[in-house]
Amino acid sequence: MYKWAHFHYVLSMGAVFALFAGWYFWIPKILGLDYNRLLSKVHFWILFIGVNTTGRKCFDFKGKRLINDQNKPSFNGDDFEIFFFDVQASKRDIYKELKGRKGVYMFINKINNCCYVGSSVNLSKRMATHFFHARSNQATNIVVSRALRKYGLENFSLAILEFCSAEGGVTDCSEFEQKWIDYYQPIYNVLKDARSSRGFNHSIETISRLKLMFSKEKHPKYGTTNSTETRQAISNSLKEFYKTNSNPYKGLKGALSPQYGIGGKSVFFYSESGKELIFPSINAAKQHFKCRWQLIKKNLDTNNWIILQGENWKIESTPRQNK
Numbered sequence: 001m002y003k004w005a006h007f008h009y010v011l012s013m014g015a016v017f018a019l020f021a022g023w024y025f026w027i028p029k030i031l032g033l034d035y036n037r038l039l040s041k042v043h044f045w046i047l048f049i050g051v052n053t054t055g056r057k058c059f060d061f062k063g064k065r066l067i068n069d070q071n072k073p074s075f076n077g078d079d080f081e082i083f084f085f086d087v088q089a090s091k092r093d094i095y096k097e098l099k100g101r102k103g104v105y106m107f108i109n110k111i112n113n114c115c116y117v118g119s120s121v122n123l124s125k126r127m128a129t130h131f132f133h134a135r136s137n138q139a140t141n142i143v144v145s146r147a148l149r150k151y152g153l154e155n156f157s158l159a160i161l162e163f164c165s166a167e168g169g170v171t172d173c174s175e176f177e178q179k180w181i182d183y184y185q186p187i188y189n190v191l192k193d194a195r196s197s198r199g200f201n202h203s204i205e206t207i208s209r210l211k212l213m214f215s216k217e218k219h220p221k222y223g224t225t226n227s228t229e230t231r232q233a234i235s236n237s238l239k240e241f242y243k244t245n246s247n248p249y250k251g252l253k254g255a256l257s258p259q260y261g262i263g264g265k266s267v268f269f270y271s272e273s274g275k276e277l278i279f280p281s282i283n284a285a286k287q288h289f290k291c292r293w294q295l296i297k298k299n300l301d302t303n304n305w306i307i308l309q310g311e312n313w314k315i316e317s318t319p320r321q322n323k
Contacts (some may be wrong), residue, residue: 094124119164132221
C-alpha cells in the first residue's frame, strides 16, 4: 500500500501542484493579465486539503485492492467449508458441526488478519482445548493461545479449510495442514512443519508418568468448572450428534469397552479358595464385581481380605509367583 500511495502522491499530485504553480507564475507575464490574489489562495488551500483528505482514503482503498491483486490469500467466508464469523457467539454451533469430524482449521484475527492453521482428527475436542487455554490464567508460550487471550474469542473467526475422510488418520490431516500452511503463511504458526510433533505415541510408562505429573492440583483444569452456557452447549451438541450417529461402543462394558485398560495398570484378584482373576484395570474389575471403584483402589496391595460377591479376595498390583 505504501509504495502505491507514495508513487501516486508524489508523481501524480506533485505534477498537478507544479502545473498550477506554473500557471499562476507565467500566465500574467505571457498575457499581461493579473488575477485575484484572494481567490488564488482559496484555490490553493482547497486543492491542498482535498488532496490530503479524500485522496488518502482513495489510497487506502487502492492499497487493499492491490494486496488482493498480488495473489495474496483473502479471508472470504464463502471460500471455506464452514465459516464461523464470531467464535465466542458460535461456540454451540462449532461443537455441533465439528463433532466427530477430522480436518484442517484456521483461526483468523478480525483486527489484524493474522491467522493460525492447525489440524485434528477430533475437531470438536481440539476446539474445546483452544477455548480452555483462551480463558485460562496459566502462563503459556503457545502463540495462538496468547493471541486468543489478548484479543478475545469474539475478535476471532474460525474457518474449516478442509475435511479429512473418515478413513484418514493423522498423516492425512498433516499433509492437508502442510498444504494450507504453505498457502497462507500464518503468523501464529511458530513451526512451519505440520509433521513436527504429530503421529507420535507415548509408551504406557510415559503415559503413567504424565498422569502422575498432572494429577490433582497439578492438572491445568484443577479447581475449574465449566459455565452453565458451556455445559448446555456441549449437551445440546451431543444430543444433535447422536440423533443421526450411533455409538459404536454402546452396550460394551468391562474389558470390551475401549476406555478400560488403556494406559491403566492391571490388577490381580486372589480368592481364599485359590482362584485367580486378572483385569486390565480397576474399572474393568469394578464392572465384574459390581462394586465401587474406591473399594478396590483402597484395598490394593494392603493384604486385607475383602468380601466380593460372597467370597473373600485379596487385591494385588503384581501377579503372584507360581510355586
